[in-house]
Amino acid sequence: MDLVQMLVSQLGINDQQARGGTGLLLKLAQDRLAGSEFASLANAVPGAADLIAAAPGEDDGGLMGALGGLLGGQAGDLMTLANGFSKLGVDLDTARNFLPVITGFLGEKGDGAAQAVLAKLLGR
Numbered sequence: 001m002d003l004v005q006m007l008v009s010q011l012g013i014n015d016q017q018a019r020g021g022t023g024l025l026l027k028l029a030q031d032r033l034a035g036s037e038f039a040s041l042a043n044a045v046p047g048a049a050d051l052i053a054a055a056p057g058e059d060d061g062g063l064m065g066a067l068g069g070l071l072g073g074q075a076g077d078l079m080t081l082a083n084g085f086s087k088l089g090v091d092l093d094t095a096r097n098f099l100p101v102i103t104g105f106l107g108e109k110g111d112g113a114a115q116a117v118l119a120k121l122l123g124r
Helices: 003-011 015-032 035-044 048-054 062-071 073-087 092-096 098-108 112-121
Strands: none
Touching (some): 015 073, 015 112, 092 098
């Protein structure tokens, strides 16, 4: 099972929400991690570039997007993610479950390096 299918089946969301939500997280990784670290993560997720392209844009972020940009750091990242998931119609409880599913997917692939990069991004 691929990552998008896993998210759809485990979280009860649609394909567009799974692709866009994963893209939001990958975009955050791309913005926050060193090139080699991001490459490790992107190589472990098939179609990473397409998933990033499926993420909602920040240009129409409204107040939540603006607050995320002003806050910066982890608080800003959380606001930006919350805004993106909201645009996808994904509630915050469901959005919180993306990471465990993605981490589990990487574990099933036996990609401990990508799991470590994801944990570093999340400060775990």
